[in-house]
Amino acid sequence: MLPRFRRFAAAEGASKGTWFSNQPNVRSVVYQASLAAAAGLAAWYLISNAVENLQARRIASGFEFLWREAGFEIGETTLLSYEAADTYLKALAVGFLNTFRVAALAIVFSTLIGLAIALARLSRNWLLAQLAACYVEVLRNVPLVVQLFFWYAVITESLPAPTEALSPFAGVFLSNRGFAFPTLTMAAPLALEYPVLTGFNFSGGALLSPEFTALLLGLSLYTAAFIAEIVRAGILAVDRGQFEAAYSQGLSQRQVMRFVVLPQALRVIVPPLSSQYLNCTKNSSLAVAIGYPDLVAIANTTINQTGQAIEGIAIIMVVYLTISLAISGFMNRYNRRVALRGSK
Amino acid sequence: MTKPSTEAAVPRAACALRWLRARLFSSWSNALATLAILYLAWKTLPPLIEWALVRAVWAPQNASLCRQAIGHGACWAFVADKYRFILFGTFPADQHWRPGLAIAILIALYALSGLRRARRSWLISLWLTGLTAIGVLMGGGLFGLSHVENERWGGLTLTLLLATFGIGFAFPLSILLALGRRSDMPLVRWLCVAYIELIRGVPLISVLFMASVMLPLFLPAGVSVDKLLRAQLAMILFAAAYLAEVVRAGLQAIPRQQEEAAQALGHGYWQRTWYVILPQALRIAIPPLVNTFIGFFKDTSLVVIIGLFDFLTTIKVALTEPAWSGFGVEAYLFAALGYFIFCYPMSRYSQALERHGAPGRGMGALREN
Numbered sequence: 001m002l003p004r005f006r007r008f009a010a011a012e013g014a015s016k017g018t019w020f021s022n023q024p025n026v027r028s029v030v031y032q033a034s035l036a037a038a039a040g041l042a043a044w045y046l047i048s049n050a051v052e053n054l055q056a057r058r059i060a061s062g063f064e065f066l067w068r069e070a071g072f073e074i075g076e077t078t079l080l081s082y083e084a085a086d087t088y089l090k091a092l093a094v095g096f097l098n099t100f101r102v103a104a105l106a107i108v109f110s111t112l113i114g115l116a117i118a119l120a121r122l123s124r125n126w127l128l129a130q131l132a133a134c135y136v137e138v139l140r141n142v143p144l145v146v147q148l149f150f151w152y153a154v155i156t157e158s159l160p161a162p163t164e165a166l167s168p169f170a171g172v173f174l175s176n177r178g179f180a181f182p183t184l185t186m187a188a189p190l191a192l193e194y195p196v197l198t199g200f201n202f203s204g205g206a207l208l209s210p211e212f213t214a215l216l217l218g219l220s221l222y223t224a225a226f227i228a229e230i231v232r233a234g235i236l237a238v239d240r241g242q243f244e245a246a247y248s249q250g251l252s253q254r255q256v257m258r259f260v261v262l263p264q265a266l267r268v269i270v271p272p273l274s275s276q277y278l279n280c281t282k283n284s285s286l287a288v289a290i291g292y293p294d295l296v297a298i299a300n301t302t303i304n305q306t307g308q309a310i311e312g313i314a315i316i317m318v319v320y321l322t323i324s325l326a327i328s329g330f331m332n333r334y335n336r337r338v339a340l341r342g343s344k
Numbered sequence: 345m346t347k348p349s350t351e352a353a354v355p356r357a358a359c360a361l362r363w364l365r366a367r368l369f370s371s372w373s374n375a376l377a378t379l380a381i382l383y384l385a386w387k388t389l390p391p392l393i394e395w396a397l398v399r400a401v402w403a404p405q406n407a408s409l410c411r412q413a414i415g416h417g418a419c420w421a422f423v424a425d426k427y428r429f430i431l432f433g434t435f436p437a438d439q440h441w442r443p444g445l446a447i448a449i450l451i452a453l454y455a456l457s458g459l460r461r462a463r464r465s466w467l468i469s470l471w472l473t474g475l476t477a478i479g480v481l482m483g484g485g486l487f488g489l490s491h492v493e494n495e496r497w498g499g500l501t502l503t504l505l506l507a508t509f510g511i512g513f514a515f516p517l518s519i520l521l522a523l524g525r526r527s528d529m530p531l532v533r534w535l536c537v538a539y540i541e542l543i544r545g546v547p548l549i550s551v552l553f554m555a556s557v558m559l560p561l562f563l564p565a566g567v568s569v570d571k572l573l574r575a576q577l578a579m580i581l582f583a584a585a586y587l588a589e590v591v592r593a594g595l596q597a598i599p600r601q602q603e604e605a606a607q608a609l610g611h612g613y614w615q616r617t618w619y620v621i622l623p624q625a626l627r628i629a630i631p632p633l634v635n636t637f638i639g640f641f642k643d644t645s646l647v648v649i650i651g652l653f654d655f656l657t658t659i660k661v662a663l664t665e666p667a668w669s670g671f672g673v674e675a676y677l678f679a680a681l682g683y684f685i686f687c688y689p690m691s692r693y694s695q696a697l698e699r700h701g702a703p704g705r706g707m708g709a710l711r712e713n
Binding site: 142157275324 | 370532558643687
């Protein structure tokens with residue numbers, strides 16, 4: 001190492017006297033100016049190519065297509081009514097709401113499951129701890145797409161038809177048409193509305209499609225494996241002395257957890273947890289692989305129909321960037337609440 | 345000889361009993377949990393083993409037997425029948441030894457790189473030789489090997505190639521990005537931050553779509569880049585942004601004095617970076633780098649969405665044959681096993697580095713993806 005070092009040092013010494021290499025300010029300006037020029041040139045080259053190509057293909061750039069009729073059906077439109085005669089804009093809005101629905105639910109479920117797995121892995125019971133460790137290692141070492149395909153295959157191939165649906169509890173049905181369960185009625189006397197088999201499918205109550213069920217299940221279980229590790233690391237990061245001191249104060253196990261361990265563990269947990277929430281949201285875009293109409297799937301259909309690739313992908317990116325910023329903004333605020341006063 | 349062993353057996357049995365009591369039956373709730381788990385295992389494991397092993401159909405070309413076994417036995421005949429397609433894609437059948445050898449070389453290279461004693465400069469030359477050999481084996485056209493277009497590369501071979509070349513090119517790029525993000529020059533810093541945050545803020549699918557539908561629009565008319573190369577490019581650009589953050593964390597762990605000391609000795613920026621800062625920073629960053637690589641390896645499976653014939657896509661395509669349709673559960677269990685076999689050892693490797701390798705302690709503890 002050393003001889004090579006000397007050679008290089010000597011080489012630099014030889015260039016002594018040139019104005020360029022010896023003046024950091026000048027050097028910095030020259031570097032940045034040439035970088036700006038290169039970036040500008042590259043951008044100009046790509047954009048002029050794109051303009052030429054779009055003209056050749058007779059594609060009008062811009063977002064006017066959003067107000068044209070979409071003409072395709074969407075399988076799932078839970079939060080917003082939509083039909084094929086509606087505009088692309090509305091189709092994309094339906095896609096966005098579908099993304100939002102599955103991501104929000106998956107975040108809640110994965111946090112709960114992750115917490116349970118973390119506690120199981122820290123349990124004094126050897127079997128339980130091993131089981132939780134297996135869960136984590138298996139789930140996080142298999143790609144999410146494979147898991148989604150697997151759950152989708154389990155639902156559509158292994159579950160019986162609605163007429164012979166499995167019913168683990170009264171009013172809850174598992175079949176190859178999805179997952180049906182009772183809901184609260186909106187009318188005045190508050191009651192449960194049960195799903196009923198009519199013809200070949202269920203009506204009444206709520207029916208989650210196979211695509212949605214597979215996506216929610218896969219996404220929640222997958223993200224939970226990562227969250228479990230984050231929670232475990234957070235609890236392990238709390239000093240042993242803290243537990244002992246708290247117990248010697250006469251606090252109960254619940255009180256020790258609630259007032260001593262969790263507040264300290266949360267400081268370690270929250271930052272990586274928020275990046276897991278971001279991952280979960282971004283991973284919900286894998287919906288397109290099993291045919292759940294999320295934002296990416298609908299934008300993809302839109303691109304195929306209109307040829308507006310640049311606009312379509314720009315929409316996807318802007319929406320995900322906005323969601324990312326919103327989640328990290330929210331989690332940063334929460335983090336400031338749990339963080340030590342005066343720490344960054 | 346027998347005497348000591350019998351003597352040792354008594355305390356060992358006592359030891360085991362004590363262990364059982366401490367770890368499984370220490371309290372009422374603990375014992376209850378143990379019994380509940382044992383009961384669940386007794387209820388679920390025998391039917392599962394019966395389905396997966398005892399009543400399963402193994403012999404290839406037995407789709408009809410598989411149909412009869414639906415509901416009580418697994419259909420591994422699917423894998424037995426389609427394994428060549430799943431490993432090698434549509435590579436010419438009489439040339440299958442070539443991708444086979446390529447896979448073997450890659451696995452050997454990964455295993456060698458994981459050896460504790462083997463981290464020396466000869467590893468780099470070994471990788472370069474190995475990758476060149478793989479290039480020749482796959483593409484052909486040299487040494488009397490027939491030429492094979494890359495549209496015919498596929499299966500597990502393609503998955504391994506995408507991951508290896510993706511990381512191979514993304515890593516140098518990520519070092520530049522990480523250095524750029526810490527640069528004193530505002531323009532360089534802004535560009536790097538914008539790039540890293542933009543890529544990390546969007547899903548990989550959108551980057552893959554960008555490469556498959558948007559990139560052709562930005563190239564001059566008449567120039568076309570083939571699908572595989574475009575996807576590979578997208579994966580490199582994507583991985584670089586994530587790796588850059590890992591490298592940056594490594595750079596931040598190096599005390600400022602190292603840089604200042606090198607500066608005081610009169611070394612220029614690149615000398616300081618190359619000989620003083622990077623060797624220390626990258627050593628620290630090895631465990632999280634391995635973790636990022638595992639995430640990236642899993643992410644290669646997303647090319648199924650843009651229709652590249654990787655390990656997962658070949659399985660999915662094989663399932664569309666009428667004879668094998670409806671055996672998705674077995675097929676995707678096999679796919680999961682395939683990915684697990686590669687990811688789990690890497691995961692263990694990174695955990696072992698965590699425990700023994702002092703410099704990077706605590707950095708790779710949490711896998712992000």
